[in-house]
Amino acid sequence: MENIRASAKKRHNAGVALLAVGITFAVIFGISAISCFGAAAMFAPSTLLGDAVATEGDAITQVFVAGGEAIGSFAMGAIRVSGWAFTAITALFGWMTAAGASRMRAGKKLNLYADMAEEFDYQKGLSLEMLADLTHQKKQKALKALRGYIHRGWLSAWLDEKDEKLYLTAEDYRAAQEARKAAEQAPRPEPQPEEAENTVPLNLEVARSFAQVLKKEKALMQDERAVEELDHMQKTTQAICDWLEAHPESLPKARRFAEYYIPTTLKLLHTYNDVQGQQGENAEAIRRDIAGILHTLNQAYDNLYDKLLSDVALDVSSEIAALQGMLANDGLTGEGML
Template sequence: MPYGHPYKENGGPEPSSRQEPGRNAASAGPGRQGEGWERELDTAVEEIAAAGKEIGATVLGGISQVLDSISSGLARSGEKKEQTFAQWRKAMDRRLQNSEQAGWLVTAVIGWCLAGSFGIAAVVMLVLAAVGAAPLGISESEYLVFPILGAAFSAFTVGFGIMGGIGVSRYRYYGRLRRYLHGARDWVCSVSSLARAALSDTDRVRRELAMAVANGKLPGVCLSDDGNTVYFKEQLYTPQPERPAPEPDETKATEAEPTALERFERDGAEFLRYLRSCCGRLDETADEELVKMEKICAQILGFIHNHPEQLDRVRRFGEYYLPTTRKLLDTALGLGGAEAENAKTIRRDITGILHTLNTAYLKLYDTLLEEVSMDVSSEIDALETMLRQDGLTHDFASDFGVHG
């Protein structure tokens, strides 16, 4: 039978063939249909999740590429952007002020305050010790406390006084280092120019800079082998190769040190060449002043060459005025064609000082000629006196055979 019942074998009643198929269809059909919908729903969810995963991966990959591009661009821009000397100098000045000078100021204040406190206590203890035990109404054992404390407080006073003195000394030292930094205008600077800017002795500036470099207080700073040039960027410093010791014969052949006159003429000639190289790189007004300055300075150099005994009168001209003039021109040339308002102001001020310098240099040249003029006048007077004494000026034309 197509629709059997499990109780048929046991002799149970056999249900009708019409009702059994309907009952089976009603009981089994909905279950199979529910399982189909669940399988289709699970498949749809899995497909949606896979699509979302793929879209998310694509979006995240794109964002990652954009972030990598931005990071690379920032890194490249950071590599290209180089710190200027003014920025480095400001950061170094702040470092010396905050980490070094401020610390020693605190040390000085604490030292002097404690020295004053212990000093007052020591005076009190020593006064009580001088009074004696009887007037104070105490026993001898109690009286011994005063001299002992007086000696101890005196020792503390001396110790903290030394501490305060060291703090003041170091505070002033770092203050001078900051003044040296303020006097620098570029990565490479001469020690003499820093000394002039700080109104200090050149040897002292050289000694204190060398100590700061050796102690690591000015990281990245180097001094030249001769101690005359400061390199505020270590990459710019190129140490001179060591020269072998000269043989005895070579020592004799070594040229003598140049004299003061030779150094003056050498530096002056170099300055004239520098002025010629500056022409055409600034405005027309500056070029006119540069040509005039070259002419006046050449006249001063020629005068000193003919009158070397007058070298002391132009010593400041050669050691200060010419280097300072060159430094100002270097500043103007370093601005290039910048159109910023501050750049225009600096160029205008430097052009204006050129006129002032030319006036001063011309006055110096006139001052040098005054003494020569007096000497010439004296010689002419003496010559005329001799001529009159010899009777050679009675009739000049006939005496010397001059005919009209």
């Protein structure tokens, strides 16, 4: 993680420097270009001496006027050439400004990657879907950005595009490749059609990151009611994840939660924050609809948590009933103790 943060700092500092230099000189040369074109448009060679002088003078005057017009044409041409030169230089510094902004964005994203690596077990690989959600990008765009960072040497990491994971060390990447190869070579019994869905391992990485992503989304929200709903959702999600990690036998009940409800909720939140500062009826309708569904989602998450605890509650009730029966038979409760 330290290498990622160091690279992020370098990208940010380089971006600030490029941005400052680019903006400063783009403004200077841009003004110079505008001045040159403006001067060339305002002053024409014929206005330097005037046609009237040429018609009233003698031959010497005619020669003088012709020479002045030639000099004026040459000067105007030189001014126009200077204007185009200043325009080209302005474009160059404009490109430098864009490059600086790009590096600053890259530094911000690299810091987000480092934050995620610290919060989760990065040795098992960082999910590309999680990285895309964290940076508010589509998966393909996030993948393209990661390729670019690795190619430029900004990020020392290894991409497994088949499993859609990012590994921060070569050892972790090789271990994952070997594990996948061994799993592919191991014989597997054909599952029955009705059992096929339940035999697929449930990926909880998105669920584990959901609570952290909710925290970041909550910081962007301006609607107080939506913030309260997200705060409640974050606590419930964390409780569900804690329960699933401690009780793997409950994982089948949370499959739809992890593989559909969480990604869909994230997409809705990203859309809400994207249109948060926009005006118009459509933007207002989007914000209103998404804010309304958050309450419904919270009810669903609460019900899921209760459902996960229902089996344990049933087992506890059965054990208590059996214990009470044994205590009564042994005369250790109620009247039997008198």
